Amino acid sequence: MGLRERKKAETRAALSWAAIRLTVERGFDQVKVEDIAEAAGVSPRTFNNYFSSKAEAVVARQFDRYLRIAEALSERPAEPLWDAITHAVLPQFGPDAETAAHPVGDAARWRAGVYAMIAQQPALQGEMLRAGSAAEARIAEAVAERTGTDPAKDLYPHLVAAAVLAAVNTALTHYLRSDPPVPVERLLTEAITRIAAGLPTP
Amino acid sequence: MGLRERKKAETRAALSWAAIRLTVERGFDQVKVEDIAEAAGVSPRTFNNYFSSKAEAVVARQFDRYLRIAEALSERPAEPLWDAITHAVLPQFGPDAETAAHPVGDAARWRAGVYAMIAQQPALQGEMLRAGSAAEARIAEAVAERTGTDPAKDLYPHLVAAAVLAAVNTALTHYLRSDPPVPVERLLTEAITRIAAGLPTP
């Protein structure tokens, strides 16, 4: 990867991180594009070369995570579908390099801030769900390959992809709301297991 | 219901219908709020008293439909959960009074227009998904009541609600894309049945 692409990735990450941090601190519409650009050290105009809206920048991290799920699923060995899905999803929500690079002082406060940000901002909710929807196509493709179905003709792969994302979203929302916090991994596992079991009444 | 509320509902419906029709005809960003307001016979400022964005107006019909699913689910008699869900969902996508009031000349052309509108407009995708997400809470409540679970504590009702909406969205998307058209009812039934069966590999 040349210098060019590396710098681009860095700028993108810096913009997204700035957008998230500022939004959690002040609230979504108390942050101007100008602020985000300044925090990332680029011009306001450049911001819109990377993201077509403020909301998109805030959600970029989550979007990348969804894409990694699809990627991981493609690379899983031959195994039962729902095992593969579980193993593709879980690692994406553990501690990663990116998180380590931006330590957060007060974890509880941060969690609450993230929840408020998502819960109270229609624009962010929509963008978050849209990110999932964009990844849906990729995941459906991976599922199709694994099950010998055809995304263009069959409902099945899209249905599985949508169900997986629904499980992930539900688990994450529950996680952000839980007090005291329940481990994400447990919630994700429970959600996926339940879906795979056909959601029988407990 | 007094004259006041009736007129309000009428204005809301007129605005939403105008937004949909104009968007299908010309494309989302070739339509100005001013155009929608004019078509509905109100001032541009009034538009924003009803909807907080253009996208919200376009999606309002779908949003109402989702709410009716939750309502219908609450009112179903005692029966297995997934039977109740199926019976709550299907009727909302049959012919209704509203559709009859606005006959569409060329059905195929209209379907294609609706699909293009959704597929090519990020803002609309997000808003559409958000509408589902808003209804999710209501559906989760109905599920909780039916299964003796607690939305505030349990993952289960939210998971079911999210899965149902995922099924509906997937089926509708598939429907809009299908050529020749497959009946929506069949796709919806298939999607819900599959989810209830735990999505086993076909």
Next chain:
DNA sequence: CGCAAATATGCGCACCCCGCAATATTTGGA
């Protein structure tokens, strides 16, 4: 009828997003 509450409208503003064109930077080859 006449008043209080709810609703519609007009005006103005801050901000967002993008097209365009000029400038700066990186890359790959002569």
Next chain:
DNA sequence: TCCAAATATTGCGGGGTGCGCATATTTGCG
């Protein structure tokens, strides 16, 4: 090494949007 092509960044300008606020109009009720 140095230059030209490819690519990125920036400044400028404009069309829209969404909303706060003050005002006019309509509705429901005593």
